[in-house]
Amino acid sequence: MPRSESAGYVRNSREDVVSAALRILDQQGLPDLTMRHLATTLDVQPSALYWHFPNKQSLLAAVSDRIIAGARPVTTAGDWRDRVRAEAAALHDALLAYKDGAEVVSSTLALGLGAEELQHRLAGAIAVGGFEPETTGLAAETLVHFIVGHAFHWQQRLQADTLGAVADKHTLDRQDPLGPRAFDFGIALLVSGLDTQTPDPRSRRSGV
Incomplete structure (x- = not known):
């Protein structure tokens, strides 16, 4: 059965996404912190991330605040x-x-x-x-x-x-x-x- 694109939204909160982004940043650096890599890390489609962040820069803003x-x-x-x-x-x-x-x-x-x-x-x-x-x-x-x-x-x-x-x-x-x-x-x-x-x-x- 196909996985709904909203599944990532349900399974991962905004804070979960920021935490995963921070782990990628710290372990691999900013160049590897892409929306696609982040989605793969969370086992969701990239589109699921946009429930929380409209673009990468807004994600980085949340990472900065953290x-x-x-x-x-x-x-x-x-x-x-x-x-x-x-x-x-x-x-x-x-x-x-x-x-x-x-x-x-x-x-x-x-x-x-x-x-x-x-x-x-x-x-x-x-x-x-x-x-x-x-x-x-x-x-x-x-x-x-x-x-x-x-x-x-x-x-x-x-x-x-x-x-x-x-x-x-x-x-x-x-x-x-x-x-x-x-x-x-x-x-x-x-x-x-x-x-x-x-x-x-x-x-x-x-x-x-």
Whole structure:
């Protein structure tokens, strides 16, 4: 008896599809994350996936949101500077947790399809400093670009290093411009620059 195309919809929830997509991404990389490969993995027809996602980019947007949602919670009791640094580190680690994770998130951000939680978390930490809303938004967006860009190039370097394509002068160590020390230094520079901005006077009156 022929299998109904809706069978995949019934058997696999939206979350099931995203989880399978994440497994393909992490094990094989973004080039292998196609709708056809995903359908084969789930043992359904490709058309069944469109019950949940109208196109591949909307699927990648959901994958991006799941990657960011995996960032560890930040519970630091320090001031806004400590919170921003902690959030930046947690989000950076989340991007690196999956192969090509930063590339997927970068694409989603560029198309405005999702991954907003990156900026929301950073803006929340910055807002503790009492800055103007415009300053908070711009600073959060700048940090997002740095965090995603650093993670994206770091993952590219890791893959190239695995293939033996990285020059000796760019070995992956703490002196590397894409290494963890450079990331921490970059975040510190951005936080220091933000510290020169004038807080919102209303926050001083309200005691924020």
